[in-house]
Each structure stands twice: as C-alpha cells, then as structure tokens.
Amino acid sequence: xxxxxxxxxxxxxxxxxxxxxxxxxxxxxxxxxxxxxxxxxxxxxxxxxxxxxxxxxxxxxxxxxxxxxxxxxxxxxxxxxxxxxxxxxxxxxxxxxxxxxxxxxxxxxxxxxxxxxxxxxxxxxxxxxxxxxxxxxxxxxxxxxxxxxxxxxxxxxxxxxxxxxxxxxxxxxxxxxxxxxxxxxxxxxxxxxxxxxxxxxxxxxxxxxxxxxxxxxxxxxxxxxxxxxxxxxxxxxxxxxxxxxxxxxxxxxxxxxxxxxxxxxxxxxxxxxxxxxxxxxxxxxxxxxxxxxxxxxxxxxxxxxxxxxxxxxxxxxxxxxxxxxxxxxxxxxxxxxxxxxxxxxxxxxxxxxxxxxxxxxxxxxxxxxxxxxxxxxxxxxxxxxxxxxxxxxxxxxxxxxxxxxxxxxxxxxxxxxxxxxxxxxxxxxxxxxxxxxxxxxxxxxxxxxxxxxxxxxxxxxxx
Amino acid sequence: xxxxxxxxxxxxxxxxxxxxxxxxxxxxxxxxxxxxxxxxxxxxxxxxxxxxxxxxxxxxxxxxxxxxxxxxxxxxxxxxxxxxxxxxxxxxxxxxxxxxxxxxxxxxxxxxxxxxxxxxxxxxxxxxxxxxxxxxxxxxxxxxxxxxxxxxxxxxxxxxxxxxxxxxxxxxxxxxxxxxxxxxxxxxxxxxxxxxxxxxxxxxxxxxxxxxxxxxxxxxxxxxxxxxxxxxxxxxxxxxxxxxxxxxxxxxxxxxxxxxxxxxxxxxxxxxxxxxxxxxxxxxxxxxxxxxxxxxxxxxxxxxxxxxxxxxxxxxxxxxxxxxxxxxxxxxxxxxxxxxxxxxxxxxxx
Numbered sequence: 001x002x003x004x005x006x007x008x009x010x011x012x013x014x015x016x017x018x019x020x021x022x023x024x025x026x027x028x029x030x031x032x033x034x035x036x037x038x039x040x041x042x043x044x045x046x047x048x049x050x051x052x053x054x055x056x057x058x059x060x061x062x063x064x065x066x067x068x069x070x071x072x073x074x075x076x077x078x079x080x081x082x083x084x085x086x087x088x089x090x091x092x093x094x095x096x097x098x099x100x101x102x103x104x105x106x107x108x109x110x111x112x113x114x115x116x117x118x119x120x121x122x123x124x125x126x127x128x129x130x131x132x133x134x135x136x137x138x139x140x141x142x143x144x145x146x147x148x149x150x151x152x153x154x155x156x157x158x159x160x161x162x163x164x165x166x167x168x169x170x171x172x173x174x175x176x177x178x179x180x181x182x183x184x185x186x187x188x189x190x191x192x193x194x195x196x197x198x199x200x201x202x203x204x205x206x207x208x209x210x211x212x213x214x215x216x217x218x219x220x221x222x223x224x225x226x227x228x229x230x231x232x233x234x235x236x237x238x239x240x241x242x243x244x245x246x247x248x249x250x251x252x253x254x255x256x257x258x259x260x261x262x263x264x265x266x267x268x269x270x271x272x273x274x275x276x277x278x279x280x281x282x283x284x285x286x287x288x289x290x291x292x293x294x295x296x297x298x299x300x301x302x303x304x305x306x307x308x309x310x311x312x313x314x315x316x317x318x319x320x321x322x323x324x325x326x327x328x329x330x331x332x333x334x335x336x337x338x339x340x341x342x343x344x345x346x347x348x349x350x351x352x353x354x355x356x357x358x359x360x361x362x363x364x365x366x367x368x369x370x371x372x373x374x375x376x377x378x379x380x381x382x383x384x385x386x387x388x389x390x391x392x393x394x395x396x397x398x399x400x401x402x403x404x405x406x407x408x409x410x411x412x413x414x415x416x417x418x419x420x421x422x423x424x425x426x427x428x429x430x431x432x433x434x435x436x437x438x439x440x441x442x443x444x445x446x447x448x449x450x451x452x453x454x455x456x457x458x459x460x461x462x463x
Numbered sequence: 464x465x466x467x468x469x470x471x472x473x474x475x476x477x478x479x480x481x482x483x484x485x486x487x488x489x490x491x492x493x494x495x496x497x498x499x500x501x502x503x504x505x506x507x508x509x510x511x512x513x514x515x516x517x518x519x520x521x522x523x524x525x526x527x528x529x530x531x532x533x534x535x536x537x538x539x540x541x542x543x544x545x546x547x548x549x550x551x552x553x554x555x556x557x558x559x560x561x562x563x564x565x566x567x568x569x570x571x572x573x574x575x576x577x578x579x580x581x582x583x584x585x586x587x588x589x590x591x592x593x594x595x596x597x598x599x600x601x602x603x604x605x606x607x608x609x610x611x612x613x614x615x616x617x618x619x620x621x622x623x624x625x626x627x628x629x630x631x632x633x634x635x636x637x638x639x640x641x642x643x644x645x646x647x648x649x650x651x652x653x654x655x656x657x658x659x660x661x662x663x664x665x666x667x668x669x670x671x672x673x674x675x676x677x678x679x680x681x682x683x684x685x686x687x688x689x690x691x692x693x694x695x696x697x698x699x700x701x702x703x704x705x706x707x708x709x710x711x712x713x714x715x716x717x718x719x720x721x722x723x724x725x726x727x728x729x730x731x732x733x734x735x736x737x738x739x740x741x742x743x744x745x746x747x748x749x750x751x752x753x754x755x756x757x758x759x760x761x762x763x764x765x766x767x768x769x770x771x772x773x774x775x776x777x778x779x780x781x782x783x784x785x786x787x788x789x790x791x792x793x794x795x796x797x798x799x800x801x802x803x804x805x806x807x808x809x810x811x812x813x
Contacts, residue, residue: 152597359500360759362734377749386744391500392759394734400758401742407749 003145020079025051030069030176031406033077037144037179040151046158050165050175064293064322069267074208074239076177118262121181133192140184140196141211146183153185157216162245162301163273170269174210181211181242186221188249195257195443197222210241215256219249219277226443227258239267246274248282250304256281259446261453262290264321270296278304278333285441286313288323289453297355299328302336313342314438316457317350317382326356326388331367331397340371343435346382347458353385360397367396373403374435378458428455466518466527468555468572469681474532480539482490482532484551491544496649496678498707498739505647505676507623509548510596516572524565524585538576538601545625545649549574549599561585567802571600578603581612588800591618598644599625610634613798619806622646633658639799641668641807645675652681656690656718666792667696670810671704671736680709683725685718694725696740697792698783699811701732709736713745725755726727730762730788732781744802785811 013231021029030051059066135139139150147154159165165175182198198213209229212301217223228340229240240262248254254274262268268291274282300309315323329338344352354373376382408430416426432439432451439447494505520527522687528534535556541547547565555575561567563583571596579587581585581604591598598621611634618624624644630636634653642648663683671677683692690711698787700706712723730737740757762784770780786808793804 003698029632179676235759307541357499377746380716380748380750382749384744384746386755388743388757389499389739389741390757390759391498391737391739392729393737395731395736395761396734398760400756400760401740402756403744404756405744405746405751405753406750 010358014069021077023075025054025076025173027051027177029076031177033177036077036079039144039147042151043147047178050172053165054169054172054176057166057172059169060295063295063324064231064265064351065351066293068391069190069237069238069239069293071173073236074409076208076210077179078165086405093451127194136190137185137187138190138192141183142184143181143214144179144342146214147275150183150185153216154183154214157214157245157247158212159243159245162247162275163271165241165269170241171243171271174212174241174271177208177210178212178243179210180226182213182215182225183224184213184215184225186217186223186252188218190218191222192224195226195255196226197226209225209242211239213242213244215244215246215254217246217248217252217254217441220251221249222253224255225257226446227256228446229260229262231259237267237292238263239269241269241271243270244272244298246282247289248274248276248280248307250278250280252277253281253283255285256427257285257442257446259287259450260290260294264290264292266291266319268294268296270294272296272298273301274299274309275301275303276307276309279306279311280304281308284309284311284313284327285438286311286325287442287450288314288325289316289439289457291323294320294323294325295323297328297357299330300338301330301332302338303332305333306335307333308336309338311338311340311342312441313340314435315342315344315352316454317341317344317346317352318457319348319350321350322353323351324353324355325369326354328353328357328359329369330359330361331364331369332361333363334365334367336367338369340369340373341437342371342373343376343438344374345431345434345454345458346377346397349381349383351385353387354388354403356401357389358391358399358401360392360399365396367398369397369399371401373401374434375403375405377407428458431455431458464496464518464527465607466520466557466702467515468518469515476532477535481551483788484541488544488547488551491547493544493553493625496707498741500536501705501707501737501739502651503647503676503678503707507548507625507647507691508544508596512552512554512573512597516578518555518557518572518575519558519570519689520557520567522565522567524562525567526560526562528560530556533577534558534578537633538578538603545599546601546627549601549625553599561587573597574599576601576751577604579614580605582607582610584610585612586798587612587614588803589616590800590802592620594620597621597623600627602626602628604628604630604632606630606632606634606636607759608633611626611637613637613639613796615639615799616735617641617643617803617806618645620645624648624650626650626652628652630654631662632656632661632663635662636664637796637798638663638665639668639796639803641670641671641803642677642679643806643810645673647676650680651676654682654692655682655684655686656721657686659687661687661688662691664693665695666796667694667698667707668792668807669698669700669708670791670807671700671706672702672810673697673704674702675704677704677708679706682711683713683723685714685721685723688719688721690718690721692723692725695792696727697789698727698729698738699788700729700736700738703733703735705737706739708740709742709743710755711743711745712753712755713746714751716747719748719750721751723751723753723755727757728788729757729759730785731759732762732785784812
C-alpha cells in the first residue's frame with residue numbers, strides 16, 4: 001500500500017447536488033426526504049413520529065460539550081448528482097470514483113470482498129454482491145432500496161426491538177432523517193466466508209450523515225461486516241448520527257468492524273446495538289480517530305443462554321478532539337459473558353474517555369464480564385477519563401474492571417534507541433505495540449491503513 | 464475530657480443561622496441518589512435532637528481549642544438537605560490540635576462538627592457507638608507537612624447516618640472508614656493531596672445486611688507533584704441490602720510524577736443483594752502512573768466446596784471466606800483499634 005496522508009481524507013470534491021434541504025428540522029424536511037426516496041407510507045409515518053420524540057427528548061447533559069453543535073444549521077438531506085446503486089464500477093461518476101480510488105476501495109473489492117456498498121453523502125453509490133451469496137439468499141442491499149424491496153423484513157427489525165427512537169435524542173433524530181445505509185440478511189445456517197464491506201463519506205458542507213445499518217443474522221448463520229467512514233475538512237460543523245442494529249440468532253455469529261475517520265469538525269453521535277440470542281456471538285471492533293466529539297457506546301444485549309459479546313475498541317484524540325466511547329453490556333441470561341478491551345491514545349491536549357456499563361440481571365446465573373482499559377498519554381496537556389458503571393443484582397455473577405493510564409516510557413524509548421532505532425521509530429514501535437490487540441484482529445488492509453493513520457497522527461509526539 | 468455544648472448559651476448569630484437553615488431545610492427536596500441500577504429509596508427520618516450533648520475526647524498529646532464564631536462559620540458549607548439539617552440541629556463541636564506522638568479517642572454525640580489539626584505522628588480513633596436514630600458528622604482533617612497521621616472511623620447503633628470527611632493532606636494520612644449503620648448510610652469522603660510528596664492511604668470497609676442502603680463516595684484530588692494515593696474499598700453486601708460505591712481519583716495537570724491507585728472489591732451474598740460500583744479515573748497529565756480496578760463477585764464455589772468437604776457447614780464456610788476477605792485489611796493496619804475490628808467482625812461472624 002502506498003504511504004497514506006491525511007490529504008486523502010481531507011480532500012473535498014466540488015458539491016454537485018441535485019437536492020439539498022433547508023437547514024434545520026421540520027415536518028416539511030422529513031416529507032421532502034420521504035418523498036424523494038419514494039418511500040412507503042409506514043416509513044414516512046415512523047419518521048414523523050420520531051421527530052415528535054426528538055423534540056421531546058433533552059440533549060445529553062453529561063459527557064463532552066455539544067454547545068457548538070447547532071442543529072438548526074445542519075442540512076439534514078443532500079442528494080449528489082449520481083446514479084444510485086451503480087452495479088458496476090464503470091457507472092460510478094468520475095469524481096466519486098477518484099475519491100474511492102484514493103481510499104483503496106476498488107482494489108480491496110477485487111481482492112477480498114464479497115460486496116461493496118458505499119454511501120456518498122446520503123445516497124448509496126456503488127453496490128455489488130458476489131453472485132454465489134446472492135444465490136444462497138444473502139441480502140446485501142442499500143437500506144433505502146431494502147425498505148422498498150423487503151418491507152416485511154425491514155419493518156420487523158427496523159428501530160423497534162433493538163434501537164428504539166426513545167433511547168435518546170440522537171436515536172430519535174436518526175429515525176427521523178435516516179438516509180441510506182446497509183441492509184444485510186443472512187439466512188439460516190449460511191456462513192458468509194468473506195467480509196462484506198461498506199464505505200460512507202460525507203462531502204457537503206454543514207452536512208449530515210444518517211446511514212442506517214441493519215444486520216440480521218439468522219440462526220446458525222455467520223457474517224463479518226466492515227464499515228469505513230470519512231469526510232473532508234470544512235470550517236463549519238457537521239453531524240454524523242448513524243445507527244447500527246444487529247440481530248444475532250441462535251448459534252449465530254456476527255462480527256462488526258468499523259473504522260471511523262470523520263473530519264475534525266464532525267460531531268459523531270452514533271448509536272450501535274446488538275441483540276444476541278442463545279449461543280450467539282457478537283464481536284465489535286471499533287476504531288475512532290476523527291471527529292471533534294465522538295459519543296459512541298456500542299451495546300450488546302445478551303438475552304439468550306450462553307450468548308457472548310466481545311468488544312475491542314481503540315480511540316485516538318488529538319488537538320481539540322474529545323473521544324467519549326465505551327461498551328455497554330446487558331447480561332440478562334444464564335452463562336452469558338462479555339469481554340471488553342479498550343485502548344486509547346491522547347495527544348496535543350486531546351481527551352479520551354472510556355465510559356462503559358455492565359449490567360448483570362437477576363437471572364444471569366454464572367454470567368461473567370471483564371473490562372480492560374488502557375490509556376496512553378503522549379504529552380502533559382492531554383487527558384484521559386475512565387468512567388465504568390456496573391450494576392450487579394444477586395450473587396450469581398462475576399465481573400471485573402481494570403484500567404491503567406500511562407505515558408510512552410522513556411526507558412522503553414531508550415532501550416529501543418540503544419538497539420539502533422531513531423527516537424521517532426522507537427515511539428512508533430511502542431504505539432504499534434500498544435494498539436496491537438486491535439490491529440491484529442482487523443483485516444489486513446484495514447490494519448495497515450489504521451496503523452499508518454495512527455503513525456501519522458503520532459508524528460512528532462515524542463520530543 | 465468532655466466537651467459539652469449548651470444551646471442555651473449560644474451566640475445569637477448561630478441561633479439565627481439555625482432558624483434560617485431550618486426554614487430552608489423544610490423547603491428543600493432531598494436530592495435522590497442514583498447509581499446505575501440502584502436508587503436510594505429509603506428516606507431519612509429527621510428526629511428531634513437533644514440540645515445538650517457531650518463529645519468525649521481522651522488520650523494524650525492533644526489540646527482542645529475554644530471555638531469562636533469565625534471557626535464555626537467556616538464549617539457552614541451546605542450542599543444539600545442533609546447539610547441543612549446538620550446546620551440547623553448540630554449539638555456539638557470539637558476543635559482538636561494534635562502534637563507529635565499523640566493518641567486520641569473521640570466519642571462524639573449525635574450531630575457534630577469535628578476539626579482536627581495534626582502534626583508529627585498521631586493516632587486518632589473516632590468511635591461513635593451511642594444508640595441514636597440519626598447521626599451526622601462533618602469532619603475536617605488538616606494534616607501538616609512532614610506528619611504521619613492515622614485516622615480510624617467507625618459508626619454503629621444508628622438507623623440513619625450521614626458523614627462528610629474533608630481532609631487536606633500535606634504530609635501522610637492513613638484513613639480507615641467503616642460505617643455499620645443499621646438502615647440508611649450516606650458517606651462522602653473528599654481528600655486533597657496538597658503538598659509535594661503528600662500521601663493518602665484510604666480503606667473503606669462496607670457491610671450491608673438486612674435492608675441496608677449504602678452510598679459511599681470517595682474523591683481523591685492530586686493537586687501537587689509526587690503525590691501518592693491508594694484507595695481500597697471492600698464491601699460485603701448480603702440479604703436485601705444495596706450499595707452504591709463511587710470512587711474518583713483525579714490527577715490534576717500540575718501533579719506530575721504522581722501515582723494513583725484505586726481498587727473496589729464487592730462480594731454479593733444472596734439473590735436480592737445488589738451493588739453499583741463506579742470507580743472513576745480522571746487524568747490531566749501524562750507523567751503519572753495510574754491504575755484502577757473493580758470486581759463484583761460471589762463467593763468462590765471451589766473455596767466453598769473445599770471447606771464444606773472438610774466438614775464445615777456452608778454457613779460457617781461462608782463466614783470464614785468473608786472474614787478472610789476483610790482480615791488482611793484489618794490486620795495490616797495496626798492503628799485500627801481492636802474495638803473497631805471486633806465490631807466489624809461481629810457483623811459477619813454472628
């Protein structure tokens with residue numbers, strides 16, 4: 001892979017939009033979105049209902065400050081001038097193609113991927129699923145298309161059992177202005193051996209990105225799904241309020257990987273939740289490097305006996321960045337278990353916070369949960385917070401939480417330098433070692449990209 | 464010696480402030496305390512408090528200072544309804560100065576302000592065993608430079624208890640806290656490490672049985688460089704009792720080369736016992752070492768099996784395991800008086 005530089009992500013293409021709503025939210029904006037998407041009536045009603053809930057709910061009064069986020073200035077729907085859901089790469093417009101090519105999407109597709117869906121602003125640009133999986137009944141579809149093509153499936157799972165618009169203000173906002181995203185359905189017993197992949201990119205200034213990812217893995221099925229996100233640099237604030245819902249059936253397994261590298265003016269207020277049934281396994285791999293404020297707490301609700309969740313998270317916060325992330329586990333049945341590993345790096349005054357939650361219910365006999373957080377502070381002005389909440393009912397479970405905070409130790413650097421490495425190389429090596437538990441589970445091309453990204457962000461960190 | 468406080472001879476300023484506080488108290492709502500899953504549902508019973516009361520102070524190497532209005536005013540810092548009740552109803556104040564090598568036992572009355580200035584090596588036992596519906600203590604510890612002070616706290620025989628301990632640490636403080644209240648117990652312990660090299664070792668022992676509700680919140684602020692803190696909370700929560708246990712270690716920006724350590728271990732016994740530990744860490748600079756951990760668990764089945772297979776009844780085996788859980792902490796802190804240790808043991812041995 002070529003050396004990576006920030007320009008790839010910061011690069012903005014000329015806005016070329018056919019539709020752009022007025023800033024702010026109103027019934028009219030919602031109706032325009034719904035009509036433009038030619039949605040069924042039920043979807044429109046759900047949007048309007050969610051808007052009512054949004055207006056009722058309060059902004060979160062804890063965590064990072066959201067005072068610079070002016071929702072009245074955000075443009076909630078933009079539609080670039082490009083053909084929706086191009087089935088082959090040739091149909092994708094040139095400038096979009098260029099962006100994706102810079103990001104290595106087509107190569108990755110050729111070599112590794114079963115299908116690619118890329119969301120550019122609010123419209124899905126490119127979509128493909130290898131025929132063999134299509135034959136087995138696997139659905140990998142743009143979310144807007146899925147609403148029309150598979151209304152029963154979508155209606156059954158979309159924003160009711162897993163993430164309800166009542167959950168919090170930005171879940172309600174998402175439900176009101178959902179646009180595009182991914183729908184994946186893996187039928188009973190089908191094991192998709194190659195990872196499915198999507199890429200989301202926000203291009204318009206003061207834009208919003210509200211993709212919905214709905215993954216249903218039926219009993220005994222398996223899938224691995226990778227999401228990448230980015231946006232160019234603008235001087236005004238933009239908003240990402242996506243939502244991921246994952247249903248893991250009995251004996252099923254879902255692995256969800258996301259690498260979020262939004263521009264440093266993006267508020268990333270995201271909701272991710274999985275419901276896991278008997279013997280099911282959900283794995284979260286969550287990487288956050290961009291955005292000015294991230295509030296993201298992927299949640300596993302373990303409702304079936306012996307259900308498991310594994311979470312690996314990494315967050316990087318540089319200047320003016322506040323990464324507030326963590327994992328929530330609800331262990332509600334016998335023999336359920338949850339395992340969390342969280343790594344964070346702060347630099348140039350950046351703030352990282354681990355805010356997690358473990359709830360062990362009365363019926364969760366023999367439930368087990370463990371949380372391990374490590375924070376690395378690159379300089380004396382950076383900050384790190386660890387705020388784990390736990391609630392345990394009854395004497396039938398074991399839970400533990402552990403956290404360490406430290407710096408890049410001078411002794412380690414000295415040792416590596418004595419072996420002939422430069423100071424820069426030594427610190428890069430220490431940082432790579434620190435994030436290794438995360439990078440070793442990422443697919444190779446993502447691991448390389450992510451390592452490069454962290455290296456780039458860490459440049460000049462040790463002086 | 465006995466420090467008697469007589470309301471009848473009170474300064475008019477204080478009497479007025481009591482009346483004002485009472486008015487405000489009646490208007491103020493009790494701030495409901497919530498953990499993640501637990502809310503404190505019990506309510507305080509605010510009884511009529513005796514006007515004449517005695518604080519007993521015994522030992523050697525101490526001096527009791529006559530309080531004046533300014534000192535009393537400096538205690539007035541109300542944050543919520545419980546502070547207002549304290550301000551309206553307090554019935555004792557003791558200002559104690561300790562010199563090197565002093566040993567002091569304080570037996571308080573129901574609602575007291577206590578201030579201790581300590582120098583050199585000192586041992587302080589705060590032991591509250593009077594029968595009372597309601598107890599409320601606001602305690603200020605001032606630990607000077609180059610000193611090493613042990614402070615042990617125990618309260619029992621009350622149905623409602625409220626404790627605030629503020630310590631300004633410039634030297635070294637070993638703080639041992641245990642509240643064996645029978646009903647609702649709220650405690651807030653705030654420590655500041657102020658001087659270069661200041662040290663705090665704090666142990667909180669919590670035991671909840673029957674339908675006890677416990678809220679225990681410890682805050683440690685590292686304000687200067689080379690400061691050390693070690694916060695250990697151990698609790699056994701049984702029957703239908705509930706506990707919210709909060710801890711915060713905050714290393715401020717200029718507190719470089721500091722070390723902060725925090726550990727919360729909770730054992731739950733019984734299907735209705737419930738615990739919410741929330742151990743927080745806030746780190747504002749990089750040249751520090753910080754670690755924290757929390758566990759909530761049950762009694763190890765293997766240990767229980769081992770003991771019962773040796774002919775010990777399950778009930779006794781559980782007691783043995785619980786006493787092992789607390790004993791290491793009780794034994795390694797020799798300044799904690801036998802009286803306090805026996806009281807804690809009584810809780811789980813009978």
